[in-house]
Amino acid sequence: MIKLALSDIDAFKVIDDETGETFYGCNQDWYASDWQRMSGCGPSVVAGILMYLRRDIGVPGIKGKKYAISFMDEVWEYVTPTQRGIHTAEMLLRRVVSYCAAKNLKMASAICAIPEERALRPQMERVWAYMTDALSRDIPIAFLNLHNGEEENLDEWHWVTVVSAEQTGRNGNVWVGILDRGRTLVIDLSLWLNTTYYGGGFVYFSVI
DSSP states (O other): OEEEEOSOGGGGEEEOTTTOOEEESOOGGGSSSHHHHHHTHHHHHHHHHHHHHTTTTTSOSSEEHHHHHHHHHHHHTTSOOBTTBSOSHHHHHHHHHHHHHHTTOOEEEEEEEEOSSGGGSOOHHHHHHHHHHHHTTTOOEEEEESOOTTOTTOOSSEEEEEEEEEEETTTTEEEEEEEETTEEEEEEHHHHHHHOSSOEEEEEEEEO
């Protein structure tokens, strides 16, 4: 068994300023408009990842919900969904690049696309190597699921944040920990890769 995880999961922690309720990562349901709440998974994931990556350069470790929402609004101005949302890894990355350019942040990045056509999809070994590269360097991963296949802990046409990965068994099945709408969940990534109809993709970026 091999397990990798981010060093400081509590850096994603968001506390409701009024109720004291605890969330992990940003929640698209916190956006003000119906359209933002429906399409805002991409910018919400990016906001949470940026707060994690920038925790050592001025962004507080544990955030209040009001702060998180204001930062989500800032990210939305650059990571803005189309009528189809942000439906490719390349599209998300282009928008993150525009945000970082506007904020004078240098960044590095990498994409692992999962095409709709099964014959073109990478093998799990390659996906595992991609995740190992990111998580071993304490970098969260944005994960786009266009169709969840037989994995029930995912919503379709939706972005989540990967915070851990575990390879188990003789066949090297991979389980990943994700953040979604303020919750922590675990999914069978091997099952998803083998059963998703439309694929999706992974994006990681590091702010230098």
